[in-house]
Amino acid sequence: MAQVSARGSGTIPSAALPEPVTELVRLLVDDGHEAVLVGGCVRDLVRGAPVHDYDVATSAPPERVLELVPRAVPIGLRHGTVMVPTPCGPVDVTRFRGGAGLRGDLARRDLTVNAMALEPATGEILDPFGGRADLTSRRLRAVGDPRSRLAEDPLRALRVARLAAQLDFAVDVELEEACCESAPALEGVARERLGNEIAGLLAAPHPERGLAFLRRTGIEARLAPGVRGDAARIVAALPTDPVLRTTAWLRDANAESVLMRLRLPRSLATRVARLLAVHPVEEAGAPESPAVVRRLLRRVGEQDLKRLVALRRAELAECDAAGSALERLADLEATWERIRREGALALSRRDLALDGKAVMQHLGCRPGRAVGRALEHLTECVLEDPTCNTDEGLRAILDAWWETQPR
Numbered sequence: 001m002a003q004v005s006a007r008g009s010g011t012i013p014s015a016a017l018p019e020p021v022t023e024l025v026r027l028l029v030d031d032g033h034e035a036v037l038v039g040g041c042v043r044d045l046v047r048g049a050p051v052h053d054y055d056v057a058t059s060a061p062p063e064r065v066l067e068l069v070p071r072a073v074p075i076g077l078r079h080g081t082v083m084v085p086t087p088c089g090p091v092d093v094t095r096f097r098g099g100a101g102l103r104g105d106l107a108r109r110d111l112t113v114n115a116m117a118l119e120p121a122t123g124e125i126l127d128p129f130g131g132r133a134d135l136t137s138r139r140l141r142a143v144g145d146p147r148s149r150l151a152e153d154p155l156r157a158l159r160v161a162r163l164a165a166q167l168d169f170a171v172d173v174e175l176e177e178a179c180c181e182s183a184p185a186l187e188g189v190a191r192e193r194l195g196n197e198i199a200g201l202l203a204a205p206h207p208e209r210g211l212a213f214l215r216r217t218g219i220e221a222r223l224a225p226g227v228r229g230d231a232a233r234i235v236a237a238l239p240t241d242p243v244l245r246t247t248a249w250l251r252d253a254n255a256e257s258v259l260m261r262l263r264l265p266r267s268l269a270t271r272v273a274r275l276l277a278v279h280p281v282e283e284a285g286a287p288e289s290p291a292v293v294r295r296l297l298r299r300v301g302e303q304d305l306k307r308l309v310a311l312r313r314a315e316l317a318e319c320d321a322a323g324s325a326l327e328r329l330a331d332l333e334a335t336w337e338r339i340r341r342e343g344a345l346a347l348s349r350r351d352l353a354l355d356g357k358a359v360m361q362h363l364g365c366r367p368g369r370a371v372g373r374a375l376e377h378l379t380e381c382v383l384e385d386p387t388c389n390t391d392e393g394l395r396a397i398l399d400a401w402w403e404t405q406p407r
């Protein structure tokens, strides 16, 4: 084996590996099996980046691993995987893919940078497909022929997009062409697998890399029809907040249906749709009016209002004639700041000086829709004028309103 590490010489020192991981590998080796670290952890160790999970590949059958490590949990016996809980997180131990030894296992992995193995005892790296050279030139390349590799599993195109966004790597030309051709086959891939990769891409440090790739390959148009041409740049200008970035990506698409199709959480889909309903935020009404801003706050909350402003700022930074929109946005923020300073944010029914019970007593009515409508009306009035949010003030409003109600 070649002795090479991150800088192109030497090995990965065993001190770079957590003790529980090296111990687990030693246990398998001492029992007479081959066992090595593989996949993303080797890639990240060679890059000198933090590792978030360790994968072990071994010649040992999963049944034997379960005997050797009684706390191990079978999580995919069909694929020969057991999960070993360790103090540094769960470690997946998988029998060599294809039952063809370590080299055969590596040949079945997706990308050269993911197809290296590390022997913890010696620190040696097995790199039969030139993964280290591709790490150095910051390039994603398929192991073997990209067309047949994508035909085996079309999800790999999305893994490419996600990894390009995480690593800030370019995609090899042949691999990109193959991804274009295989795009229609994504229809046959489990939707939650697609959704996982999209979520990873949007949360990555360089989402523009992944999104531009998805656009060029025609994958974006399939998964999220209607996405705007400037989406990659806008998303990349925003902080790594999944709600904010997903909203920015899907501004002109049918966000809710895209996200539900990708099996992303309903809570995310609902939230994004709610944000898009008030986008662009400075057009929601007169931005210098406290009532307008209070109503916005009640509708989306402080956190989401902040997101809407950030989204708009990112959009306007890309736009030539942003002048009057920027002014409205600044007005909105100034109004919000004033409201905050005044501290009188009667925004929900809970903040009213009268509760449902008091309303019923005052009106002499029973629980029912009228009480809900009364509270709604009081909230509206307090939004217009927070000074009326007193016991006395609200009772007066209630009397006037009750007069107008059909009975």
Ligand code: ATP
Pocket: 038, 039, 040, 041, 053, 055, 108, 109, 110, 111, 114, 115, 153, 155, 156, 159
């Ligand atoms: P991350 O560091 O984000 O976890 P990863 O590369 O480790 O990325 P995993 O999904 O954890 O990704 O997969 C572990 C390894 O298994 C990969 O590095 C790759 O070698 C292999 N692999 C995973 N999914 C596929 C796939 N669809 N096709 C081929 N090989 C795959």
Ligand code: MG
Pocket: 039, 040, 041, 053, 055
């Ligand atoms: Mg991994």
